[in-house]
Amino acid sequence: MNLPPLIVAMPLLAAILLAVFTKVLRPRVADVVAIAAALGVSVMCGFLYRQSLSSPLVHWFGGWRPRGGVAVGISFVVDPAGAGLAVLVSVLMLAALVYSARYFEKVGTLYHTLMLVFLGAMCGFCLTGDLFNLFVFFELMGAAAYALCGYKTEEPGPLQGALNFAVVNTVGAFLVLDGLALLYARTGALNLAQIAQAVGDQRPDGLLITAFVLLAAGFLVKAAAVPFHFWLADAHAVAPTPVCILFSGVMVELGLYAVVRLYWVIFSAPFAGHGEALRALLITAGLLTALLGAVMCFLQRHIKRLLAFSTVSHVGIMLIGFGLLDREALAGLIVYVAGHALVKSSLFLGAGLLLHRFGSVDELKLHGRARRVPLLAGVFVLGAFGLAGLPTFGTFLGEALMSEAAEHHDYAWLSWCSMLAAALTGAAVLRMTARVFFGWGAAPDEAARPPTTEDEQRETRNDHTRLPLVMVVPTVLLAVTGLFSGLTPGAAGAAHLAAERLHDRPAYIARVLDDQPVPPPAPATTPALTTPLLHGLASAAAALILACLALFRPRLRLPGTVRGVAELRQVHSGHIGDYVAWLTLGVAVFGVSCAVLLR
Amino acid sequence: MTFLPYLVVVWLVVVSLYGMVTSRNLIHLIMCLAVMQSSTYVLLLALGFRTGGTAPIFQDIDVGTRAVDPVVQALMLTDVVVEATVMALLLAMTVQVHKHTGTLDPDQLRALKG
Numbered sequence: 285m286n287l288p289p290l291i292v293a294m295p296l297l298a299a300i301l302l303a304v305f306t307k308v309l310r311p312r313v314a315d316v317v318a319i320a321a322a323l324g325v326s327v328m329c330g331f332l333y334r335q336s337l338s339s340p341l342v343h344w345f346g347g348w349r350p351r352g353g354v355a356v357g358i359s360f361v362v363d364p365a366g367a368g369l370a371v372l373v374s375v376l377m378l379a380a381l382v383y384s385a386r387y388f389e390k391v392g393t394l395y396h397t398l399m400l401v402f403l404g405a406m407c408g409f410c411l412t413g414d415l416f417n418l419f420v421f422f423e424l425m426g427a428a429a430y431a432l433c434g435y436k437t438e439e440p441g442p443l444q445g446a447l448n449f450a451v452v453n454t455v456g457a458f459l460v461l462d463g464l465a466l467l468y469a470r471t472g473a474l475n476l477a478q479i480a481q482a483v484g485d486q487r488p489d490g491l492l493i494t495a496f497v498l499l500a501a502g503f504l505v506k507a508a509a510v511p512f513h514f515w516l517a518d519a520h521a522v523a524p525t526p527v528c529i530l531f532s533g534v535m536v537e538l539g540l541y542a543v544v545r546l547y548w549v550i551f552s553a554p555f556a557g558h559g560e561a562l563r564a565l566l567i568t569a570g571l572l573t574a575l576l577g578a579v580m581c582f583l584q585r586h587i588k589r590l591l592a593f594s595t596v597s598h599v600g601i602m603l604i605g606f607g608l609l610d611r612e613a614l615a616g617l618i619v620y621v622a623g624h625a626l627v628k629s630s631l632f633l634g635a636g637l638l639l640h641r642f643g644s645v646d647e648l649k650l651h652g653r654a655r656r657v658p659l660l661a662g663v664f665v666l667g668a669f670g671l672a673g674l675p676t677f678g679t680f681l682g683e684a685l686m687s688e689a690a691e692h693h694d695y696a697w698l699s700w701c702s703m704l705a706a707a708l709t710g711a712a713v714l715r716m717t718a719r720v721f722f723g724w725g726a727a728p729d730e731a732a733r734p735p736t737t738e739d740e741q742r743e744t745r746n747d748h749t750r751l752p753l754v755m756v757v758p759t760v761l762l763a764v765t766g767l768f769s770g771l772t773p774g775a776a777g778a779a780h781l782a783a784e785r786l787h788d789r790p791a792y793i794a795r796v797l798d799d800q801p802v803p804p805p806a807p808a809t810t811p812a813l814t815t816p817l818l819h820g821l822a823s824a825a826a827a828l829i830l831a832c833l834a835l836f837r838p839r840l841r842l843p844g845t846v847r848g849v850a851e852l853r854q855v856h857s858g859h860i861g862d863y864v865a866w867l868t869l870g871v872a873v874f875g876v877s878c879a880v881l882l883r
Numbered sequence: 884m885t886f887l888p889y890l891v892v893v894w895l896v897v898v899s900l901y902g903m904v905t906s907r908n909l910i911h912l913i914m915c916l917a918v919m920q921s922s923t924y925v926l927l928l929a930l931g932f933r934t935g936g937t938a939p940i941f942q943d944i945d946v947g948t949r950a951v952d953p954v955v956q957a958l959m960l961t962d963v964v965v966e967a968t969v970m971a972l973l974l975a976m977t978v979q980v981h982k983h984t985g986t987l988d989p990d991q992l993r994a995l996k997g
Contacts, residue, residue: 423965441994858995864903
């Protein structure tokens, strides 16, 4: 059974082919090859996911199986969570490639090569069971992403965004490398299961805590937790739109996935005695991220930057889901990631269509200009309610599962905070939709003021009269799938199974090292959906009210907010040095808190 | 067991972070990133070092001979390859930034804000 390595090898091979024959290929051929490769990977990932449901698959490269419980070789471990994420990655990549076939005026084969490398690296990242392998795929994914982000090298905006992105994430990667080196020094192993076995469940000491801090902080840089989030808005605002859906939809979540995986496989047993403390710490970080992202999102007028900050906010909600350190919450997190990816990618593709048709993504410049594209307005309205967590969306189901888990741990108030954050991001998108598509609100004199972020550059030629079908179809399909993602029969059950496999440490170790079958999953409890249903509806209503307030009562300001808001914007300075300073501070605070709480 | 290499690691991390925060030139900033990368080399090699150990090539020496850890050296080599790519990419972007804006000072680059 050689599917797992093929999932990484196939896109990489296709990328090499495209790179080698770049001079002789016609432009359309590159599109076809890339789309075919992405389609092939999606099908294989789907097949792997089906297979992984009964029992996780373990593939040892070169046949280097463990002998007597000692693993020397490198393994891929395919469990439902990892394979499901790989499915999400490949489907979004497929949508992005189909969309970009008509999106760019002129794009070299290099773009397709980079996209395929990006795909291979992300899939490898989802499937690997080896710590160093995880780092290599992390860096490969990063390198491809930096290049894609700065793809339009003729503009200063994308270059600066890509530089900020690359520098901050590379610092994060070094933290990961230091952390894994320390773990190797302690255990002499790089296989996750082997490390877990060697670490055992003794009380954590300084070395283990340091390794955890470095690994978690490094991956949380990718996951854009506050205060590591500064790069995200810069990168997402300037990257080509089809790339944005991968950045926002999955790449950021992959950072969180790595933390979740490492915590449950390696650190959950040593840290078991400190669950409460760690829970409080992670939830605080998630809460800060969710609220700060939501406020910043609400303040934006550049639509892509607005969506980028909403990603920060939603990652915060996901971080809360992980921070509850609970199987139920984990299941909620998995549903939330999938639901959010669908909604957010349809919104980004919608923003790309606006840019294609009207040559701008500035909310105020576009005021009332898009009255004649009701389809696109529908996509944005759906997306806004998806972000706010209206029932029927996957984001709602995920939030419901997470808030139920939060109640078990006496954090019932948490769901109100997540609701507020989600409503704010939904309101921002609703406000923008009402302005751009319906011309609501006073025609703002602010439009005369220069935008804070440089307006979107010409990725496409200005003012097309029609929207190409290959761009509309993925957008609408993603939006509609997002709308019904919460109603999919068995979604909660599948998430429960994935969460069970993800968090069952002894079963993982036995499966990988001793080839033992995994125990059957515990029966999933179906959550009572009445309270969450009210929450979801309230959140959607709050989004509507907030959007109306922003449109029709622009002078309404809470006392003291104006200065706070100005300072908050000032902090997001676009200066690499500042970002690195915040990162250093964040790691220091996280490290000190862990040292105090986990001893 | 000596603490010196680990002190060097910490020192390199601290100076490189300081350099990046205060840098007024993008090339200098990227070199600081390279210094931070060197700290990972020192850490990896220090972890694998055995006093009195030889090179881990068991061609013509006994299997029981004390040797340094080859795994960390392999990790370090991979790290060199990966980061060389990233550094090259960063420097190429810097060249483009200079071409378009005529400056390398991060304080002058203000296309993204708020």
